Amino acid sequence: MSGKTRIKDIAFRLGVSPATVSRALGDTDIVAEPTRTRVREMARALDYRPDVNARSLRTRKSMAVLLVVRDIGNPFYLEIVKGVEAKARAAGYAVLMGNTENDAGRENEYFNMLRDGHADGMILITGKLPKQRGRTVPLPDDLPVVIALEVIEGAAVPHVQIDNRGAAAEAVRHLIDLGHRRIAHISGPVPEILSRYRLEGYRQAMAAADLPIPPGYEQRGTFLLHSGEEACEALFDLPDPPTALFVANDEMAFGAINQLRKRRVRVPNDVSVVGFDDLYLGEAFFPPLTTVNQPRTEIGAKAMDILLDLLTGEAGPAEPVILPTRLVVRGSTAPPPKKKRTKES
Amino acid sequence: MSGKTRIKDIAFRLGVSPATVSRALGDTDIVAEPTRTRVREMARALDYRPDVNARSLRTRKSMAVLLVVRDIGNPFYLEIVKGVEAKARAAGYAVLMGNTENDAGRENEYFNMLRDGHADGMILITGKLPKQRGRTVPLPDDLPVVIALEVIEGAAVPHVQIDNRGAAAEAVRHLIDLGHRRIAHISGPVPEILSRYRLEGYRQAMAAADLPIPPGYEQRGTFLLHSGEEACEALFDLPDPPTALFVANDEMAFGAINQLRKRRVRVPNDVSVVGFDDLYLGEAFFPPLTTVNQPRTEIGAKAMDILLDLLTGEAGPAEPVILPTRLVVRGSTAPPPKKKRTKES
DNA sequence: CTGAAAGCGCTAACAG
DNA sequence: CTGTTAGCGCTTTCAG
Numbered sequence: 001m002s003g004k005t006r007i008k009d010i011a012f013r014l015g016v017s018p019a020t021v022s023r024a025l026g027d028t029d030i031v032a033e034p035t036r037t038r039v040r041e042m043a044r045a046l047d048y049r050p051d052v053n054a055r056s057l058r059t060r061k062s063m064a065v066l067l068v069v070r071d072i073g074n075p076f077y078l079e080i081v082k083g084v085e086a087k088a089r090a091a092g093y094a095v096l097m098g099n100t101e102n103d104a105g106r107e108n109e110y111f112n113m114l115r116d117g118h119a120d121g122m123i124l125i126t127g128k129l130p131k132q133r134g135r136t137v138p139l140p141d142d143l144p145v146v147i148a149l150e151v152i153e154g155a156a157v158p159h160v161q162i163d164n165r166g167a168a169a170e171a172v173r174h175l176i177d178l179g180h181r182r183i184a185h186i187s188g189p190v191p192e193i194l195s196r197y198r199l200e201g202y203r204q205a206m207a208a209a210d211l212p213i214p215p216g217y218e219q220r221g222t223f224l225l226h227s228g229e230e231a232c233e234a235l236f237d238l239p240d241p242p243t244a245l246f247v248a249n250d251e252m253a254f255g256a257i258n259q260l261r262k263r264r265v266r267v268p269n270d271v272s273v274v275g276f277d278d279l280y281l282g283e284a285f286f287p288p289l290t291t292v293n294q295p296r297t298e299i300g301a302k303a304m305d306i307l308l309d310l311l312t313g314e315a316g317p318a319e320p321v322i323l324p325t326r327l328v329v330r331g332s333t334a335p336p337p338k339k340k341r342t343k344e345s
Numbered sequence: 346m347s348g349k350t351r352i353k354d355i356a357f358r359l360g361v362s363p364a365t366v367s368r369a370l371g372d373t374d375i376v377a378e379p380t381r382t383r384v385r386e387m388a389r390a391l392d393y394r395p396d397v398n399a400r401s402l403r404t405r406k407s408m409a410v411l412l413v414v415r416d417i418g419n420p421f422y423l424e425i426v427k428g429v430e431a432k433a434r435a436a437g438y439a440v441l442m443g444n445t446e447n448d449a450g451r452e453n454e455y456f457n458m459l460r461d462g463h464a465d466g467m468i469l470i471t472g473k474l475p476k477q478r479g480r481t482v483p484l485p486d487d488l489p490v491v492i493a494l495e496v497i498e499g500a501a502v503p504h505v506q507i508d509n510r511g512a513a514a515e516a517v518r519h520l521i522d523l524g525h526r527r528i529a530h531i532s533g534p535v536p537e538i539l540s541r542y543r544l545e546g547y548r549q550a551m552a553a554a555d556l557p558i559p560p561g562y563e564q565r566g567t568f569l570l571h572s573g574e575e576a577c578e579a580l581f582d583l584p585d586p587p588t589a590l591f592v593a594n595d596e597m598a599f600g601a602i603n604q605l606r607k608r609r610v611r612v613p614n615d616v617s618v619v620g621f622d623d624l625y626l627g628e629a630f631f632p633p634l635t636t637v638n639q640p641r642t643e644i645g646a647k648a649m650d651i652l653l654d655l656l657t658g659e660a661g662p663a664e665p666v667i668l669p670t671r672l673v674v675r676g677s678t679a680p681p682p683k684k685k686r687t688k689e690s
Numbered sequence: 691c692t693g694a695a696a697g698c699g700c701t702a703a704c705a706g
Numbered sequence: 707c708t709g710t711t712a713g714c715g716c717t718t719t720c721a722g
Contacts (some may be wrong), residue, residue, distance in 0.1 A: 004460060017693045022717055031693060053407070054715035056398040057698050075420040082418060085552060091627060094463075099430060115349060117699095118439075206711065229626040242547040242575040254629040261631060284570055284599040284608060286631050324600055349697065362709045367701055377707055382708050399699035462715095 005046040011046040013254050014042055018216045025050070031253045055119060065307060066122040068110045069212035070097035076277055076296075078248075079123060080148065083300025086124060095231050100126055114143070123300075125149050127192060130159075130317035144310040148303035149294075151193050151320075159303075160303045160323065166193055167292045168201025168246065169208075171274045174290070174327055175244040176209045179335045180272060184217040186252055195223075198276065217242060219285040227256025235262060243271055243336040250275040250282055250291055257285070257332065268334035278328055289330035295323050350391040359387055370395070383657060401445070410652060411467040413443035413455045416585065420483045421594075421622055421641075422470060425493065428645025429468060429570035436653050438465075445471055450549050459488070466652045468645075470494050472537060474502075478617055489655040490530045493648035494639075498666075503661035505648045505668065509539055511672040513591065514553075514618045515547025520589040521554045525617060525624055529562040530668050531576040531597055532595055540568075543593045562587060566597050573600025581608060588681040594634055595620035595627055601675065602630070613679035632676035 001295045011018040016035065024031045024039035031039070042048075055063045067084050069077045082098070088095045096119055098110040107128060112118055121144030129152055142175055157333060173185050183200040188195030199218070219231035232255070235241060247253040247267050253275030257267050265271050267287055275282065275291035282289040302323065306316050354365045361380065369376045369384035376384070386418060401407045412429050414422045426442070433440045441464055443455040452473060458464055466489030470507075474497055495506045522529050530547040535539030544563070551558055561583050564576035575593060577600065592598040597618030603614050610616050612632055619634035620627065627634040647668065651661050 007717095008715080018715090019694080019717075023692085026717085030691070036694085049457055051462045051715050052401070053401040053716075054698090056698090057396070057714090058403050058716045060698075062398070071428075073417075074425040076420040078420070082444075085417075085695055090396070094441075096439075099427075101368075112394055117396045117398045119353045163722080167435075251626075254626065258358045258629050258631070281596075281599065281626055284630075286601050286603070352701095353699085363699090364701075364710080365708055368708085371701085375707070380708085396699050400701075400715090402698090402716090403700045403702080444719075 003044075004051075005048040007048075007050070010039060010046060010048060013046075014038055016328065028274045035326050039157050045233075059115075062117055063092060064094040064096055064119045065304070065311075066096050066098055066113055066119040067070040067101060067125070067280050068107070068122060069125045070100055070102055070127070072097065072099040075279060078299035079296035080303075083297035083302075084304045085300075087301050087308070093308075100183070102339050103127075103269050104128075112203035114145075115216050117275055120144060121311050122146075123148050123303045123307055124152075127152065127194070129155055142310075143306060144158060146303045146307045146310070146316070148299050151197075151327055153193065158306045158310070159320035160299055160300070160306065161320055162294055162325050164197035165201040165204065167294075167327075168198040168248075168276070169205040170201075170325075170327050171276065172202050172205035172246050173209075174252075174329065175246065175272055175274060175333065176205065176211065176332060178244075180242075180244035181336075182212065182214070182217075182240065182242040184219065184235050185227060185236075186221045186245060186247045186256060188221060188223045188248040188252075190220055195248055199256045202246055214238075214240060221248065221251060224253050225255040228252030229259040230255075230260040232256035236260075236265065245271065245273045247273060247275050248291060250277040250279040253289055253291070254285060257287075257289075266331050270337055272333040272336070276331060282332070290330045291328055293326040295325070295335065298323055347394075347675040348482055350388075352393075352395070354493035355387050355391060355393060357615075358391075360382055372445055378528065389600060393418065399508075400484040401573040405462075406465050407462055408437060408659050409439040409441055409464045410454055410649070410656075411443055411458055411464040411684070412470070413445060413452070413467060414470045415445055415472070416594065417442065417444040417448055418608070420624060424641035425470065425645035425648075428647075429649045430645075432646050432649035434530045436649075438653075442450050447471075449473075459490075460688045465489060466656050468493050468648045468652055469492075472497065473537070485508060487655075491648045491661070492646055493656070496542075501611075503651045503655070504665035505651065506665055507639055507644070507665050507670050509542035510546040512639075512672075513593075513621070514550040515545040515546075515672050516637050517547050517550035517591050518554075519554065519566060519674065520591065520617055520619060520678065521550065523589075523617065523678060525587075525589035526595040526681075527541060527559070527562075527585065528556065528589045529564065529580050530590060531564045531566045531573060531590060531592045531601060533568045533593040533597075535565055537631075540593055547591055559583075559585060566593065568594050568597060570596050573597030576605040577601035581605075581610070589678070590616065590618045592618060592620050595622040598634055598636070598671040598677075599630060602632075602634075615682055617678040621680060628675070635675045636673055638671045638673045640670070643668055684686055 007018045007021050011021045021039050024036045085095050100106045107207055123146050125148050127150035146158045151161055187199045219234055221227035221231045247256055253273055257273055260267055275289050278293035280289045282291055310316055352363045356366045369381045426434055428441050441477050446453045468491050470493050472495035491503045496506055532544045564579055565574035566576045598618055602618055605612055612618055620634050623636045623638035627636055655661055680687050
């Protein structure tokens with residue numbers, strides 16, 4: 001009824017000092033057992049909740065971490081978020097989600113929240129370091145920031161990532177093992193480092209098997225559904241179209257398969273497709289998508305573990321932490337068709 | 346270098362009082378123009394950021410709102426989040442995301458964040474009011490809470506929702522108009538009110554067309570992919586299986602179509618399927634899913650608008666706000682097959 | 691073991 | 707228009 005319960009209300013009713021109440025409520029300090037229980041019972045009876053702002057102001061820590069993603073609308077991030085959340089709450093931290101929409105201004109804004117007391121540390125899944133006045137500032141070594149999933153080259157900040165190059169190569173090798181020789185790649189936006197790594201993995205695997213990459217076999221996409229369709233269209237307008245596609249993410253792979261269906265090209269009978277990410281709905285897709293699974297929950301959990309270390313003054317890992325991926329073979333890949341396919345509309 | 350810049354640093358360098366700095370930085374107050382600019386320039390030069398905790402402690406408002414969803418892992422919520430976010434940031438509010446996992450304890454926890462100063466108001470997308478000590482507490486009328494998407498019956502709290510019953514009926518009517526007579530329904534978990542509304546819409550449309558609902562034609566699912574498969578299995582083990590399915594959400598519809606494919610039942614040639622939600626990937630699915638589109642961004646935006654009103658002391662709408670849905674006809678629905686299908690494994 | 695007192699950084703009265 | 711003063715609610719010395 002009468003507004004909110006404060007520490008002094010409890011203190012007053014019990015005839016003790018506010019300081020004693022504060023101590024009795026905290027875990028650390030030593031308060032005489034009878035007092036301690038009386039305080040706790042009263043606090044519970046009055047439904048007392050400490051004011052976070054007062055506490056944070058005093059202790060200079062917010063007990064919150066910031067999780068900044070590029071696009072909260074991308075289902076891909078969801079499990080990472082869960083991994084972070086689970087660890088965070090276990091350690092008593094709240095998780096604040098930030099959504100940059102790839103906008104430099106907003107990235108900066110979240111970065112500032114570290115300084116204005118909103119959060120104590122941050123996990124970045126954006127592939128960019130915030131800029132100050134247009135130029136990237138070198139992060140102080142002790143700033144509690146962890147990069148997850150993405151890679152920021154040259155940043156002296158702990159990284160949790162996967163071996164994108166190796167995983168891509170493995171995916172391509174799967175196609176090669178199946179007997180494919182004409183394998184094309186639909187990449188993500190090339191300025192982005194993850195796209196480059198996956199592209200490199202593709203080239204590496206092709207080179208290792210002495211397979212040529214004909215002109216036009218490297219299509220550049222945007223990671224979005226429709227760009228998979230477009231890239232696929234370009235690929236199959238080629239005089240000598242591929243028999244297999246390694247696509248840099250699942251979403252574009254769905255788009256590509258869709259396009260193939262429109263052209264009455266059968267997957268996997270005529271053309272095999274491998275994706276990357278292992279999205280939840282990949283299973284329900286037809287055909288079920290062969291793809292590279294990323295350990296998303298673990299990436300989130302590991303990143304939070306490291307952040308927690310940073311927050312308690314421990315040093316982060318000197319080397320990037322690499323988590324293992326797994327090629328999930330489902331129904332979108334098969335050996336190439338026996339007879340040589342010729343150009344047909 | 347020397348820790349963080351505070352108001353008094355600026356004041357000291359400029360030879361003015363902290364109060365003047367505070368006023369000069371705020372929009373409202375009147376400060377002599379020269380002072381005002383000098384303060385602002387100095388603040389910018391020192392890269393000053395006001396401490397949110399101190400400010401919140403003093404002003405008793407956090408300028409943050411809480412957005413609580415049932416499962417952050419569900420892509421369905423994403424656009425709602427965006428709608429909320431856009432409005433919130435335009436009004437200077439930060440959005441804190443809460444994730445309940447359907448856990449009563451966690452729902453409560455977020456609710457408490459309203460009282461401990463974390464946030465000033467909240468948008469609930471959980472279908473449940475938080476409980477205190479096991480029982481639902483009636484929310485004070487003036488508590489800044491808005492329910493979006495879900496419905497909590499009997500709660501005197503502003504609602505932003507869609508007409509689930511009407512939208513479901515429209516979907517079923519589409520099937521009826523196509524010529525279907527044997528139409529089954531896969532519902533969500535029935536304790537949930539949204540599932541009930543959609544179920545009612547189905548029954549209503551069937552009744553209005555004088556169509557019977559044979560035993561077994563109402564299957565209960567969980568809104569999850571595999572439950573769509575299972576329900577579909579049960580349906581097509583029936584002696585007289587349906588020629589059309591109205592499924593309470595897209596995810597289960599994907600599962601159902603998958604199951605149908607395994608049984609070599611063609612969609613939409615043999616059986617038509619309508620979903621509900623219009624998930625992003627529904628387009629890429631094969632066949633492209635006919636479904637009910639919910640105006641998700643608008644739901645989020647409208648909910649935030651109302652919350653903003655509540656936060657400024659205005660009254661919320663007395664009646665629930667109903668936003669229009671739209672039946673999106675794509676490729677998963679068609680007239681029923683001409684010849685009567687007989688039972689076949 | 692407990693109380694008194696100070697102070698985190700900010701803004702809002704209240705004077706001037 | 708600006709400075710002084712007080713205080714938001716909490717934790718933490720420092721005494722006792």
